[in-house]
Amino acid sequence: MTDPLDEPGYLTPAQRLVVDAPPDFLLTACPGSGKTRTAGARFVVRAQAGDRVAATSYTNIGVDQIREVISSELGRTVGPESFIGTVHKFLLQYVFYPFAHIVMGCSSPHLVDAENAGDDVRLNGDNRWRAPLGGFRFRPDGSLLYCGKSLPGWSRDQITAAGSAEAAIMKRRAAARGRATFDDAMYWSLRVLRDVPGAAAAVAGRFDELLVDEAQDTSELQLACLTELSGTGRLRSLVLVGDVDQSIYAFQGATPQGVHRLVADRGMRSVPLVENHRSSQLICDVAVHFCSRDQPDVAVGEHADFTARPEIVFYDPAQPTTATDHFLGRIAALGIDPTTTTVLARNNALVTLLNNQAERVECAPRPKALGRAVMALRHGTAGRHDLVAVDKIIAYAAWGEADSLDGLDPEGRRQVRNATIDLITAAPALGLPLQQWIRDAAVVLRGVASELVAVPVRRSGDVLRSAxxxxxxxxxxxxxxxxxxxxxxxVHDVKGATREAVLVVARGRTSPYRPPEAETWTAHLRGEQVPPEHAEEQRILYVALTRARKYCAIALPTNTSTAVIDSLQRAGFLRRRIEGG
Structure with a gap:
């Protein structure tokens, strides 16, 4: 039987060079370059040569794609001497769980979700203003940065200044009890690599090659961990795979500069993949205007010569769904199946409007989880995930911690599950206003929690908060x-995905302090200086446009300035007006 790796056409000459390349390099891969296939093939070749290889990615989607290449396409199995998983899982398995108790000062560390990180942080010691502890994120130097949801009248910088000192005390107390959020676990892993003698060298020497896919999205803490491993001199090969122009996770501390620093510190060379197997050449020609490269990618895939030009369409700002209506009509004319396409937006509130859902308001995670479980049960679609989410709400109310479930015997778990069913079935009617529904649900929660314990630890109104x-x-x-x-x-939902056609809907002005999205996207096209905080917004548009194989379009509000429209036309977009728009 012929090895798929040897079959003509499975790998391009450029991809094969990457598979066989010497250690230590940054693979700069354009969208649709086949980087995942290339990474999977390199894993197989190195493993066949007897090397111990760890292949990681920032997301589970990326990990699944690498596994698909190795197992399904190449028919190989992964032996115990190698590793495939997220960067987070890699650090948990080899650093956090074995060693973190040393730096945390506990007997055995365990993870808690951010929602259950602990009590809220008082801002400037004032009980009237509180921010969730899970919203504070460690930086590599041990300082804290607030990255959670904003509060009325407070910027994130102001919350950081007012709450980080108390949050640091609370997080370290939680660590002493063995509790760490998923993000905090990366900080404690970094502390292990820096402060525990021999730990970094032992982890670095465990594998012959560490491959990191989607390196541009790796968090600030994870990059710091990779830097520590590299600095031991025991890491024989580090391969970073990604495209810094697709770095869109700044809220996790991911930046192109972080990747460049690691590459420079280790003296890694850069190996490019510039052939795009996904998009048409027309899409490549417009997308280049929103990335750092000077030349468009070379389209070589099945749809390279597709003739539909990228377009600008317009919608009534009061009726964003008119953009979707136009898109559906356009792809029908192009003969594209709508189920293979997507409409994308930068802002979740706009996504909600485009889906004809209720206008986005803030809703805390616990009442949202309960409401969705109630909705699912009444539609006959409730699954295990829905029930477990409500189990955690009840445990949090009854005993003060969602992970109290872990300490229950089978009879205790059965009682909690019965309480979950009681809460869901007795929940208020979904026709109520959301605020009233949450308040009434809190009354029901108090009743079911009181069946488990005489005096619940948490007030039901604090567990299920309305606004x-x-x-x-x-x-x-x-x-x-x-x-x-x-x-x-x-856009973040479809990172790494491919669609036949894509519509990107630009949001208009929603604040006197924030420009319309299209103005931010096109500032450089109009000769304006792009502030550092806006650079990621252009990368988000680049990611959105390059999901498309055959056709892409940008939908603008009808009150968009002529200068913005003209700049997009100069970049190669064809102007098309929505009927009646």
Missing amino acids: ADQGDVVAGDYFTRPSPGFAARS
């Missing part, structure tokens, strides 16, 4: 999920 701006939204509308078929998505 003043929820009064005009119907609970059932808010908790309805988009249909699994054609639906708008955020």
Whole structure:
């Protein structure tokens, strides 16, 4: 039987050079370059040569794609001497779980979700203003940065200044009890690599090659961990795979500069893949205007010569769904199946409007999880995930910690699950306003929690918190999920995905302090200086456009300035007007 690696056409000459390349390099891979296939093939070749290889990616999607190449396409199995998983899992398995107790000062560390990180942090010691502890993120130097949801009248910088000192004390107390959020675990892993003698060298020497896919999205803490491993001199080969122009996770501390620093510190060379097997040449020709490269990628795939030009369309700002209506009509004319396409937006509130859902209001995670479980049960679609989410809400109310479930015997778990069913079935009618629904659900929660313990640790109103701006939204509308078929998505939701056609909807001005999205996207095209904080916004548009194989379009509000429209036309977009727009 012929080895797929030897079959003509499985790898291009450029991809084969990467597979056989000497150690230590940054693979700069354009969208659609086949980098995942290349990474999987390199894993197989190195493993066949007897090397111990760890292949990681920032996301589970990336890991699954690498596994698909290795197992399904190449028919190989992964032996115990190698590793495939997320960067997070790699650091948990080889650093956090074996060693973190030393730096945390506990007997055995365990993970908690950010929502259950601990009590809220008082800002400037004032009980009237509180921010969730899980919203504070460690930086490599041990300082804290607030990255959670904003509060009325507070910027994230102000929350950081007012709450980071108390948050640091609370996080270290939690660590002494063995508790760490998923993000905090990366900080404690970094502390291990820096402070525990021999730990970094032992981990670095465990594998002959560490391959990191989607390196541009690796968090600030994870990059710092990689830097520590590299600095031991025991890491024989480090291969970073990615495209810094697709770095869109700044809220996790990921930046192109972080990758470049690691590459420079280790003296790694750069190996490019510039052939795009996904998009048409017309899409490549417009996308280049939103990345750092000077020349467009070379389209070589099945749809390289597709003749539909990227377009600008317009929509009524009061009716964003008109953009979707136009898109559906356009792809029908092109003979494209709508289920293979997507509508994308940068902002979740706009995604909600495009899906004809209730206008986005803030809703805390626990009432949202309960509401979606109630909705799912009443539609006959409730699954294990829904029930477990409500189990955790009840445990949090009864005993003060969601992970109290882990200490229950089978009878205790059965009682909690019975309480979950009671809570879901007795929940208020979903036709109520969202604010009233949450308040009434808290009353039901108090009753079921009191059946488990005489005095619940948490007040039900604190467990299920409502907000003043929820009064005009119907609970059932808010908790309805988009249909699994054609639906708008955020750009982050489709990172790494491929679609036949893509519509990117630009949001208009929503604040006197924030420009319309299209102005930010096109500032450089109009000769304006791009502030550092806006650079990622252009990368987000680049990621969105390059998901498309055959056709892409940008939808602009009808009140968009002529200068913005002209700049997009100069970049290669064809102007097309929505009927009646």
